Amino acid sequence: MSTEPDWITTPVTADMLRGSLDLEATAQGLLPHRLPARARRQIPDNQLAMAEAQPSGVRLAFRTRATTIELDALPTKRAYRGFPAPADGVYDLLVDGRLAAQATVPGGNVRTIVDMVTQAAELREGPAGTARFTGLPAGDKNVEIWLPHTEITELIALRTDAPVEPARDSGRRVWLHHGSSISHGSNAAHPTAIWPALAAAQGGVELVNLGFSGSALLDPFTARAMRDTPADLISLKLGINVVNGDVMRLRAFTPAVHGFLDTIREGHPATPLLVVSPILCPVQEDTPGPLAPDLDGGTLRFKATGDPAERAAGRLTLNVVRDELARIVEQRTADDPNLHYLDGRDLYGETDYAELPLPDEVHPDPAGHRRIGENFARLVFGAGGPFATCG
Incomplete structure (x- = not known):
């Protein structure tokens, strides 16, 4: 007998994201950006192009009764030639403002910096993966999933064992x-x-x-x-x-x-x-x-x-x-x-x-x-x- 929950898949949309200025549709899903498209067209180097696409401070925000949540994503991780591979970036899940769970997405693309001065890099493509959070408290709650601050993250699918709706306006400054x-x-x-x-x-x-x-x-x-x-x-x-x-x-x-x-x-x-x-x-x-x-x-x-x-x-x-x-x-x-x-x-x-x-x-x-x-x-x-x- 299967113990898998009855999954509900919810599209990741702009009204579910906080902290990004733009969303780019990719072959995999949605890529949050921290600079708008007009600004990105004027970026003169790979350093800023990589940095603005790393979603520091970007998070999904929604309300749900779900106790199990999965987020499919394709990370692009940064490495430096001659140094050990970086640890997988962490996804922080907050319930009503408090850190409740953490997860990682193994695999993904790896962008290796081969020259720290010029930022020249080589890209090795890899598979998407899933950040999985289980054992969350029952009942209605505000959930935020903060994306890894140093991994470019393409968002593919959000699955839950209960319905999801975008978070209400917090009224905060x-x-x-x-x-x-x-x-x-x-x-x-x-x-x-x-x-x-x-x-x-x-x-x-x-x-x-x-x-x-x-x-x-x-x-x-x-x-x-x-x-x-x-x-x-x-x-x-x-x-x-x-x-x-x-x-x-x-x-x-x-x-x-x-x-x-x-x-x-x-x-x-x-x-x-x-x-x-x-x-x-x-x-x-x-x-x-x-x-x-x-x-x-x-x-x-x-x-x-x-x-x-x-x-x-x-x-x-x-x-x-x-x-x-x-x-x-x-x-x-x-x-x-x-x-x-x-x-x-x-x-x-x-x-x-x-x-x-x-x-x-x-x-x-x-x-x-x-x-x-x-x-x-x-x-x-x-x-x-x-x-x-x-x-």
């Missing part, structure tokens, strides 16, 4: 955040443990995460995407990729920041807008980029390769960037009282580095993500913070 690989979730253990997700949970807001690994570069198409995305709160964590990519000098950086802010303000003229400078990163505090991988001893670390003496000629370091971001915000607040600044070292500074060092000299470990998320929630969503609720 929408927080639109843009940042670099740390905001994307590099080195976090699972998708609801990236620092923006932790801060959003503590702040009681709906997250739209535009953290793009290696790609917070003041791109105009990203600013336009943010301009056109509904949001109640907006934050920008800027500076680290501009420095470690060595993509501009101070002369270009200043107007680029102004332009980025101007574009966002076209669509959000009075929305609370927070500019956050980089967290502490000792290798680039006073040494310009570019950043380069350091494989000494077989462990991947990063090192800055620029000449500190060239700061006088406009080469950027983290300290230079912090000073300039603070100056820009101070200059603009006379006409924009809803613009705010936060020094990233208040989220992760010298004391935090001594306790929770950066394993690869750039990215925090899971405990570091939790520290940053807790500090952000306290300083930004807490009493007196720029995103605190009124009254």
Whole structure:
């Protein structure tokens, strides 16, 4: 006698997804994107093309009585030549806002980076698989399935042992955040443990995460995407990729920041807008980029390769960037009282580095993500913070 449930298959549709800006129909199903199609046509490199398609912060949200849920998906996993294969990405299932189960999808495609500088890659195709969640509590409940934050994920089918309907509007404020690989979730253990997700949970807001690994570069198409995305709160964590990519000098950086802010303000003229400078990163505090991988001893670390003496000629370091971001915000607040600044070292500074060092000299470990998320929630969503609720 079969013990399989009587499955109900529910199409994955746009009204069931949170945190994505676009959906692409593929041969397999639906691929969530974190940049709209117009922006994607302007992407100049493989790094951002891969990063925006990795669904950091993207989740399915629905109501159901189901106690067993299956999600068929085709992952595209990222690997690096010469390093061990990555662990399978984690799918987090939340019931009424609490983590209740986790699953993985083995197999899938593997995109192997063969050159970390150029991001040249080779793709090996593989089969789709299933994330299966069992033993969920009975009764009506809100369910969210957070997709792996570092795996491109094509959604194929959702199966349940009870009917599903899209989640109701939570009524919570929408927080639109843009940042670099740390905001994307590099080195976090699972998708609801990236620092923006932790801060959003503590702040009681709906997250739209535009953290793009290696790609917070003041791109105009990203600013336009943010301009056109509904949001109640907006934050920008800027500076680290501009420095470690060595993509501009101070002369270009200043107007680029102004332009980025101007574009966002076209669509959000009075929305609370927070500019956050980089967290502490000792290798680039006073040494310009570019950043380069350091494989000494077989462990991947990063090192800055620029000449500190060239700061006088406009080469950027983290300290230079912090000073300039603070100056820009101070200059603009006379006409924009809803613009705010936060020094990233208040989220992760010298004391935090001594306790929770950066394993690869750039990215925090899971405990570091939790520290940053807790500090952000306290300083930004807490009493007196720029995103605190009124009254």
